[in-house]
Each structure stands twice: as structure tokens, then as C-alpha cells.
Amino acid sequence: MNSIMEINTNGTLKQSNRLVVARYKLTKYEQRMMIAVCSQLKKNANEFETIKLQIKDLAEFCKFKGEDEYRKVHSVMLKLMSRTLQIQKDNGKWYITHWLQSADYLDNGTIEFQIDQRLKPELLQLKSAYLETKTAPLMEFKSDYSTRLYFILSKMTKIKEFDYELSFFVDRFQLGETYLKISNLKNRVLEPAIAEINEKSDIKIEHQYLKVGRTIKKIHFIVTLKKDKDKSPEELEQVKLLESTKSAMDEDQKAVLKNLVDRGVSEEQAKRIVKRYSVARMRRNIALAVKQKDTAKNLPGLIIKFIKEDIAGQNEKAKIELEKEKKTKAKDRKQARELFHGQPAETLTDSKGNVLQYDEPVKVKI
16 A cells, blocks of 8 residues: 655646646646645656645645635546646647546545556656756745746746747647637736746746737747856846847847848847847848858858848849840830841940840841
8 A cells, every 4th residue: 555645845747748738727825735735756766656745745845725614625636527628649639637636535635646647758758858946935926827837937947038839839738719818818827827827936038028910929038047057147237238239129139130040140149139130131141151051061150141241132133134125125126126127136336335135136127
């Protein structure tokens, strides 16, 4: 028989990135209970073990207040048993499963949980593409959406700056159609969660809503750890300098900066480029360099070279000059036809005295 586990208040929850961005909707109490249960797992085990906890300890850790702890645990457990979640497989398709396979009250004031077997790949033996977070701070969140948003943004701290479609949160949080209205999503979900995460967690969130045309469609995040112990003072200074530069940029410049970094240009170098050159110049040269990426050993270097020398601009000028030359030749040809009726083509010259080369003699209707 499994022994009663003592909840580790300094424990961690380890979950796959697939689970982080799964589709599901849980209240803050249901999330707390699942976090408490999953954090007791032996993360390198091959199979799920039965999690046996004292109801009193579980209620205390999850901060179930306001009513009898047994009734609160029982109520939350019943709801969890009926909750489903959708997880996206590697092939892009989704599958549906449950959080709990079973839950059983015992006579000695304990409760046994068995996690659904299909969650094994998301919670056990994770070697890559996972998020590990401390559990105790998550129990402080009061908004239903703070924990979910915290998970999603925490896994992006290495990237630091990125965009999400607002529809992503409506889908993953399984919100109703009313939340497709930006004011509802912003005021009821995102803003309260962001404020709480900034106040109570180990990450700092800066954000800005972005328009596509006249409608707000995206949210731009800058997410950093409040304590970057692994960074040198020089690296932290570079981050500060970069963020101060970003704050002075307009949306088009920020978009180009992100594009440059995504293509492999260092943040510091990308910042200098964006500060120096026009958005139009940068965009046309990035596009041209990317077209040639298959023949380029160093795409970031090629992008920088193209922007600095404005290769795309030079190509455009060459095209314009070529078009002008074609129009001039066409004009000269028309004049030649008017002046020389039926003479061999090689005897005709343009306005500069150059012989006009035609495949056959000029034919003019008189």
C-alpha cells in the first residue's frame, strides 16, 4: 500500500511544453489541486504512482479558505474528475484526455489520486522541451488565468521578446466567443493576470497591443527574469540598453528588429541597424537576402551586408534605369519607322547614334 505523502512546499512541477500550451479551462482552485498532485510525482519514473495525501495538508497547501476544508477539497476534486484537456501531437492533430483517472476518499482523512495514463509523456521522464517551476508561489495567484499565462510566458524567457495572437489565448484558455472582443479579453483576462504575475512571480512582463490594420490582433511581450543570476554585469547592461532602445522604437522598427534577431543577427547589432537605417530599406534587403539563403553560408552576415550597401535598392534602381532605356529605345524605334520606310534594320540608329538591332527589317504601313 502506498504511504501517505507529505507535500513538499519547496517542490517543483515539471511539465512538457505541449501541456503548457494545451487547451483546457480550470478554475484557480482546480489548477492548484492539479499542481499539488503532479508535483508529488517521481519525475524519472516509468509509470504513475498513486498519490496519497492528507486532505488537511492538501487544503492548506492549496489555500482553500472560506468553507470547511473537506467540503472544498471534495467539491474541487469532483469538478476535476469531469475536466478534459486537449493536447496537440507532433503531427499537429489534437487528442482529448482527462486530468484524473480516479480519486478515492479513505477513512483516515486521506485521499488517493491516480493521474490519467495518457499524461505520462507530458509529466514523466522529460529530457527536453519542458518547463519546471516552483509550486508554492503559484498558490498565491488569485486570478483564474494567472497560472496559465505564467506557464506560457515562463517557457519563453530565453527568447525574451515575442508576439502572440490574441486568438491564441482565447483558444488555449477555452474562453467563450464573448472574449473575442478585445475589451473583454484585455480587461477580464490578460491585464489582471499580467499585473498579478508582475507582483507575485519571478518574471517581469512588459507588453503592448499591436494592430493589424485598424484592429488589435496581437500582443507583444518582453519577458525577463527578475533575478538574472546567471548573467554577467556586462550582459545585464546590454539587456538594459537594448530595452531602452526598444521603448523608443515605433511598431514597424520593433517588427524589423524581431525579424533580424529571428534571422540570427545579434540583438546588439540588430539594434544598431534599426537605429541607423529606414524601415523600407531594411525590409527590402532582408527579403532579398532570405531569397538567397540557400547559397549563403552566413545569412545574418549577408543580411547586414545587403542593408548596409542597400543591394536591393541598387537592384531597384537598375530595374528603373532598364525600364527607362527600354522606353527610350521604343521611342527611337517609333521615330525610325516614321523616318525610314522599309529600309533594312541595321541602317537605323537611335538618338545617340547607336545602330538599332532588329530581328527583321522594319515594316511600316503607309
